[in-house]
Amino acid sequence: MITFKNVSKRYPNGYIALNNINLSINAGEMVFLTGHSGAGKSTLLKSIAAIERPTSGTITISGQNIAQLKPSAIPFLRRTIGIVFQDHKLLFDRNVFDNVLLPLQISNFDTHTAASRVRAALDKVGLLKKEKAMPITLSGGERQRLCIARAVVHRPTLLIADEPTGNLDIAYGRDIMSMFTSFNQVGVTVIISTHDASLLGNTQHRVLSLAQGNLLV
Amino acid sequence: MIRIWLAQHWFVFVSTLKRLVAAPITTLLSVVIMGIALSVPVSIYVLVENLRLVMNEKNHPQMTLFLKHDIKQENIDKIRQDLQEHPQILGSEFIAKDIALQQLLEKSELPNTVKNLPRNPLPDAFVITVRDDSINNLRELQETLKSWPAIEFVQFDSEWIERLKALLQLGWSIVLMIVAISSIAIIAVMFNTIRLQIATKRDEIEISKLIGATDPFIRRPFLYFGALQGLAAGVIAWLIVFLLIHLINEQLIVFLHFYEIDFFLEPLSTENGLSLLFFSTVLGWLGARLSVSNHLWQIEP
Ligand SMILES: Nc1ncnc2c1ncn2[C@@H]1O[C@H](COP(=O)(O)OP(=O)(O)OP(=O)(O)O)[C@@H](O)[C@H]1O
Ligand SMILES: [Mg+2]
Numbered sequence A: 001m002i003t004f005k006n007v008s009k010r011y012p013n014g015y016i017a018l019n020n021i022n023l024s025i026n027a028g029e030m031v032f033l034t035g036h037s038g039a040g041k042s043t044l045l046k047s048i049a050a051i052e053r054p055t056s057g058t059i060t061i062s063g064q065n066i067a068q069l070k071p072s073a074i075p076f077l078r079r080t081i082g083i084v085f086q087d088h089k090l091l092f093d094r095n096v097f098d099n100v101l102l103p104l105q106i107s108n109f110d111t112h113t114a115a116s117r118v119r120a121a122l123d124k125v126g127l128l129k130k131e132k133a134m135p136i137t138l139s140g141g142e143r144q145r146l147c148i149a150r151a152v153v154h155r156p157t158l159l160i161a162d163e164p165t166g167n168l169d170i171a172y173g174r175d176i177m178s179m180f181t182s183f184n185q186v187g188v189t190v191i192i193s194t195h196d197a198s199l200l201g202n203t204q205h206r207v208l209s210l211a212q213g214n215l216l217v
Numbered sequence B: 001m002i003r004i005w006l007a008q009h010w011f012v013f014v015s016t017l018k019r020l021v022a023a024p025i026t027t028l029l030s031v032v033i034m035g036i037a038l039s040v041p042v043s044i045y046v047l048v049e050n051l052r053l054v055m056n057e058k059n060h061p062q063m064t065l066f067l068k069h070d071i072k073q074e075n076i077d078k079i080r081q082d083l084q085e086h087p088q089i090l091g092s093e094f095i096a097k098d099i100a101l102q103q104l105l106e107k108s109e110l111p112n113t114v115k116n117l118p119r120n121p122l123p124d125a126f127v128i129t130v131r132d133d134s135i136n137n138l139r140e141l142q143e144t145l146k147s148w149p150a151i152e153f154v155q156f157d158s159e160w161i162e163r164l165k166a167l168l169q170l171g172w173s174i175v176l177m178i179v180a181i182s183s184i185a186i187i188a189v190m191f192n193t194i195r196l197q198i199a200t201k202r203d204e205i206e207i208s209k210l211i212g213a214t215d216p217f218i219r220r221p222f223l224y225f226g227a228l229q230g231l232a233a234g235v236i237a238w239l240i241v242f243l244l245i246h247l248i249n250e251q252l253i254v255f256l257h258f259y260e261i262d263f264f265l266e267p268l269s270t271e272n273g274l275s276l277l278f279f280s281t282v283l284g285w286l287g288a289r290l291s292v293s294n295h296l297w298q299i300e301p
Helices: A040-048 A071-078 A097-107 A111-124 A141-152 A172-187 B002-021 B025-058 B072-085 B096-107 B112-113 B135-146 B158-200 B202-210 B213-261 B270-298
Strands: A002-010 A016-025 A029-036 A056-061 A083-084 A158-161 A189-194 A206-211 A214-216 B062-067 B090-094 B125-130 B149-156
Touching: A002 A097, A002 B202, A016 A040, A016 A141, A016 A214, A016 B112, A029 A040, A029 A172, A040 A056, A040 A158, A040 A189, A056 B002, A056 B202, A071 A189, A083 A141, A097 B202, A141 A189, A158 A172, A172 A189, A172 A206, A172 B025, A214 B002, A214 B112, B002 B213, B025 B213, B072 B090, B072 B213, B090 B096, B125 B135, B135 B149, B135 B158, B158 B202, B158 B213, B213 B270
Parallel strands: A029 A189, A029 A206, A083 A158, A158 A189
Antiparallel strands: A002 A016, A002 A056, A206 A214, B062 B125, B062 B149, B090 B125
């Protein structure tokens, strides 16, 4: 489903965040991406959603070359992906419900379907009772769940989660991990980055390791 | 699909309206500024339009037809008849040469010289009032009348008409110039208002782009906002002009009462008022559009 071919990313300041990455991820797979802080995990994930463009190499998703996508086609690529951002990217001027509604508004869902989808997503992450709450009143773990609900509400085929267990305690982290496992079980391709190898335990899923922009095998 | 599209637009429209109602005082102020900017050319337009109406309705152009000297009374009756039946002529008044002379004597500073003339040098004349005021039509009418056998000479004061026409033309030019200036002012104000709006919505725009919003989707609320503010500015301009004309009329009534003249200014017609609203809406939209395309690309995730 996703193929990286000789992908390098050099930031405008000259820093090389990704160095000649080759990898491929199958549809329906669940993959972990690990590496120390600054290894390039976020850069790699962002380049899948065309948020960062590689300086060289090609990224194909379902046969589509992301590097050659017209700017006007990028929104439609992003609508097929659900992203849990490392820095959350929540809107603090609107409540939980409206935050989750945003992707559906963008994809022109009608209000009725949208509302039931939002509630279904909030139910999955256990936030249904907090739909009227403002994000500022949520705990760190609840905010993380809110991000997940927003990432899955439009039922993407690919789910990308950048450090979804960030600063959460182990038990909470396991909880969230099991949520991703259940998404994967219904056929969603899932890519999760984490710098916390202890969270992986003895997972049966594939683990990709990044070190200073290089993919270790 | 259309239904969803309409629902989306309706949603944006309603939320924009709510936003406008709950808008900070700066936004309301900018609407008032735009309204005032618009009211200036519209006021001048209304005054010029009234001037035109006065000229058209109350001051039809006049011509003087001088008859040949040896004209007979029955010929005069015939001419009066013909003039009455002519479609372009609203009315005619016969001035016999004796009366003309008498009037001249009353006015003239040299009555003696005139008095001593052996016979009345003045011809009989008709003064006619003409319906049409375009110079070409007047010239044509002049030629026609001149060809009548009993008429010696047709005089009309085209200079006076042309001067008034030039004055009106000047009025229109001034209106157009101020419309242009006001339009630029409105677009500039709107440009800035939307710039501020975009700045406060930076997060929303960035996040929307990150999760797949197209540029038209992001532009839409700002364009609605601009159009609605333009519309509101148009309403304010209409109100200002209405009040202005009302106040002037009140003064006119008091003033003209002494002269027993019944005259008042016509307000902006409904048709023109609606055009004003349409125009101001388009201006608001345009300013927003310019601002959005200028500022949105700066917010790239
Ligand atoms: N916009 C940028 N401009 C310049 N350098 C950048 C930019 N974004 C990231 N970098 C650099 O690229 C490197 C990789 O960054 P990235 O965010 O991908 O790391 P990461 O593996 O996600 O780290 P973390 O675990 O802390 O989130 C870092 O050294 C970072 O300083
Ligand atoms: Mg990161």
